[in-house]
Amino acid sequence: MEKAGIPVAQVTAMTAVAKAVGSNRIVRGQGIVNLLGDSDLPPEEEREIRKRIVRKALEALATDPARSDP
C-alpha cells in the first residue's frame, strides 16, 4: 500500500513482527485480544484508551517515516 502511495499506520500489539516485516509507522495497541480497548477497564476509561491510540495512529499517518519519533 505504501508503494502505491497510500500512507499506512499499523496498530499492533506485536510490534516486533511489524518491525520484522518493515512496517513504516508502528503504533502500539493495547493487547492482542483487545487492540483498541481493555476489557478490564470501565467503558469510559476504555474509551479514553481508544481515543488515545486512534489519535496516535492519525499522528503517525501525518508523519514522514524518515523523521519519526521511534
Added chain:
Amino acid sequence: MTLTLANHPITEFFAGPKTLLDGSRLQVDLEELRRYLLEDQRLESVALEIVSPGDPCRVGYVFDIVEPRAKETGAGPDFPGILTPIASAGQGTTHVLRGTAVAVVDGGQPGGERGYTSRRGGGAKILEMSGPPSQASSFGNLRHLVVVPHPHPEVARHSVLNALRLASVKASVYLARTAQGKTPGSTQVFDLNGAGEDGRKGLPRVAYIGQVHGHQHGTEVDEHILYGGNTRGMLPVPLHPNEWLDGAVVVSYSWGARGLDTYFHQNHPIILDLYRLHEAKEITFAGVVATTSSGQLDELNRNCMVAAQIVKHTFKADGVIITKYAGGAPHSDMFETARLCEDLGVKTAIMVSDTAPDRRAESAALMNIPGVDAVVNVSEAADISWPAPAVETVIAGNPEVETLLANLTELPGVSVCGVTNNQGASRLQSIMY
C-alpha cells in the same frame, strides 16, 4: 529429585467384570469407572469405549489425550492441583501403562460450522484409528479408552471444560492404579544429580524454555494448566524437568489436542532428549522454564526478559531450546526470548510451526530476527490431507458431530490428533524443494 517411571507395556486392553492388570493384559470394569466419573455432579452421563489400532473407528472432537499414570502408593501426588492437593510432582515411582491412552471427547454445544460450537480458540480434532492418517499420528498405534462425558445442559461452558479435564486425569489414574505393586517391564530413572560433578567440566549446559499457554486465547477462571493454576499473570517459572514429566503440567483448553497434548507433556520429546544427552555426558541438562505467550507487549517484554535471566544467571546455561504454544502470536514471545538469550551469550535453537498452506518459505517464516538463526520448522500439516478412511464406528460428543464425522470425505492433517506437535513429537518435517 529422582523420578522412576515403572513402565508396564500393555498388549491387550478390554472391558471385563473387574479392573485389573494381569501381566500385559489390562481389563477394565467400565461400570465401576463410570460410577467414579459420575461422582462429578456436573455430569449427566459418561460413554466409555475402548478402541485399538486398526479399528475402523473415528473419534471426535478430542479435548485431550492423556497417558494413564499413577504414583506408587505413598510415593506422591497424582496431577497435584487438579486431582490431589498441591505437592511436588516429579519424585518417587510413577506407574505408566505404555501403549495406552485416555482420549476425552468434548461434546461442545451442538450447532456451529462443524456440528459443534467449539471451545475457546480450539480447532476441532479427530482421533483416527485406521488407514494412512492413523499411521501419520503418534496416537494411531495406542489402545485408547475413549471417554465421552455428557454434562447437564445448565452447566456453564467453563465448568464443562473443567469437568472434562477432571475426567481425563481421573480416568488416567484409575487405569494406572492397577499397576501399583506390580513388577514393571522396565524402569527409567530421571534425576539431575551429579550435574555439578567434575566429570561434567567442559560439557555445555543446556536448558529448555517451553510455553505452556497463550494468553491471546484467554484463560478460564477454573482452568488447570500448571499445578492446577491457570497461569494468568504468571512470570516464567523454573521447574525441575521431572515435575513437567510427572503431572505438574497439562495442556490448556484452547488448543488441547491441536499440536499440544498432555500426553506429550508426560512424554515431552525435548525434555526426554535432553535427559538422554545428559546421561550420555554429551551435555549437562541445566533446567527447564515454564512460560506463557503474552497478550500484551509489556507482559511479553517482562516474561521474555525474566526467562532469559533465569536461563543465563540461575541455570548458567550455555544454550537453550525454546518451543511455543500453538498459534501465530507465540512466535513473537519465542523470538524475543531467543534474541535476549543470544544477547546474553546463550546460544538458542527455537522450534517454529509452519502454518502456511501455500508451500512457500516466505510464508512459513513468521518472523526474522538477526542472530536467531537456529530455527527448526515443524510442520502444522497445513498442506497435507488424506481421503477419509472408511469407518464402521464413530464416537462423538453429540449426534450432529457423529453425522458429520461419518460423512467426511477428506481428513486435513491439521484436524488429526498426533500428526503435528509444537513440542516436536511429530513425524512430519517441513522441507523446501
